[in-house]
Amino acid sequence: MYNAKVLSGSPIDTHVTAKLDQIAQCLIDWQQKHGRHHLPWQHQSAYHVWISEIMLQQTQVATVVPFYNRFIQRFPDVDTLAHAALDEVLVYWAGLGYYSRANHIHKAAQLIISDFQSRLPQSIEALQSLPGIGRSTAGAILSLGYQQSAPILDGNVKRMLARLFEISEPLNSSRTMKQLWQLSESITPHHQCHIFTQATMDLGATVCTKKAPHCQQCPINHHCLSHKHNSVDTIPVKPVTIKKTPLNYYLIFIKSHCKKRILMKKRALGGIWGGLYCPLIFEDPSEQQAWLEEHKEQLLHITALGEHRHQLTHKRLYLSSQLVTLDKSLSDHLESEFTGFNDASEIATPKPIATILRNIYEQTQDCLLPET
Ligand code: SF4
Missing domain, CATH: 3.90.79.10 (Nucleoside Triphosphate Pyrophosphohydrolase)
Incomplete structure (x- = not known):
């Protein structure tokens, strides 16, 4: 298991790095046998990954799929999206909520046409310069769309890492976020990163679920501190709620x-x-x-x-x-x-x-x- 350095924000030592490599390989092997392989945005271009990632923010896969299919049918590529009227894009977004996401992808599509020769850029910095694309979304586009090695930190990965390393602080604190990014960077493999990224998404959606995770079926349960210490039900620690x-x-x-x-x-x-x-x-x-x-x-x-x-x-x-x-x-x-x-x-x-x-x-x- 791991030492306290992992949880203190100090550099991760070689012993833990070796463990992280093993965990990453377990996840890659598991994804190939048991992961999801038929989501409509899988094995598609970076454009498809981008649209799906934006739609999946705050929204479940089952809700997103019909919206995604309809959207891609009407806007199959970045040129079509950039040249469409914002009104029409909003009609195809209606019902998904968080409409600023639709405004952002429309604006970003126009910037991709004008500044990036109609191709989603292939660097974290350039992707993050586009409206609505944060570090994790940029990582997912690079990993799933361009098969580059890039860490992500979406809700599923945060939950999995928090349980794996038994992080007992709320995930929304800046200290915890720094730790989680450090862990995500360290665990992300250089090879087969796209399979690893998909594995973390699949594990979070089907095994390391928010409620009642299926630890017995988990490919990394022998590495998981929360599983070992029987603290899975209390991690991630709930953030301090802001009264609405x-x-x-x-x-x-x-x-x-x-x-x-x-x-x-x-x-x-x-x-x-x-x-x-x-x-x-x-x-x-x-x-x-x-x-x-x-x-x-x-x-x-x-x-x-x-x-x-x-x-x-x-x-x-x-x-x-x-x-x-x-x-x-x-x-x-x-x-x-x-x-x-x-x-x-x-x-x-x-x-x-x-x-x-x-x-x-x-x-x-x-x-x-x-x-x-
Ligand atoms: S053992 Fe359980 S809590 Fe730990 S990563 Fe697997 S599913 Fe999540």
């Missing part, structure tokens, strides 16, 4: 008069839901009331839709919505600055807005008729 702050928004969904569509407006880039279509959004209930008061002569119906709750990473959203139907004069006026939609599926819109829209659509099918 509540955020209230007051929405007005506008139904047009004659074409019976919901009118939405694209929000400016930057800030919450930038680049996505949304109804009118107010931060204060008095602003929502003031809009209703100002237009009361031109509103045919007002329906209170109640409160919809939605969790963001650090915030809890409370959305209080009203649905209004306009008379012809205001409808014609607003149609010039808003875009009308018949249902939620055709819009690049945030998930909670899509949920409310679907409810509106279900409840008012009789009047939200497709445009003729």
Whole structure:
């Protein structure tokens, strides 16, 4: 087993390095026999690896696969992606959440065209210069896309290393992250790195799982300190949780008069839901009331839709919505600055807005008729 130096942030000594080589080889052998070999982005180009890695941030494989397939069918290469309108990219991203990721890949695709001759660069530094690509994603692109030796440190690898070396500090501390990167660099082999990288991803997804890991089937259990000391259930140590702050928004969904569509407006880039279509959004209930008061002569119906709750990473959203139907004069006026939609599926819109829209659509099918 390992000495305390591994956990202290000191340079890793040769005894431990030899152990890490053995562990890496165990993982490579295991991946070839028991790992996943049929994920749609495997054995593809660096472009495919990049798109999958961005989609997989904060999102499970099973959720990502249909989005990935649809996305790649429409944007099969970096040129197609770079030349597409951001609006269309957002439509293909709608439902995955974290829309800044879609903004970043679109911007990065344009930079790859202009600065890197339409090929994803092959160095960590150049990859990290692109929007949305951090050190771990850059490592995955180099390893899986270009078969170079490069460490990664995604959630699966962090968990596996923390258990393997029984790291008893929360993973989000900068000291622990430094240790984990050091371990990841040391364990990453020079040869067959792409198989090793895939092995760590596969082990984390299927064996060293967050809950109830299958230690008996683990190819490296004889090296694992947490397994040896029976501390697997307590590692990784939970990070100190930040209390989610509540955020209230007051929405007005506008139904047009004659074409019976919901009118939405694209929000400016930057800030919450930038680049996505949304109804009118107010931060204060008095602003929502003031809009209703100002237009009361031109509103045919007002329906209170109640409160919809939605969790963001650090915030809890409370959305209080009203649905209004306009008379012809205001409808014609607003149609010039808003875009009308018949249902939620055709819009690049945030998930909670899509949920409310679907409810509106279900409840008012009789009047939200497709445009003729
Ligand atoms: S032995 Fe268990 S805890 Fe240790 S790496 Fe394997 S699956 Fe994870």
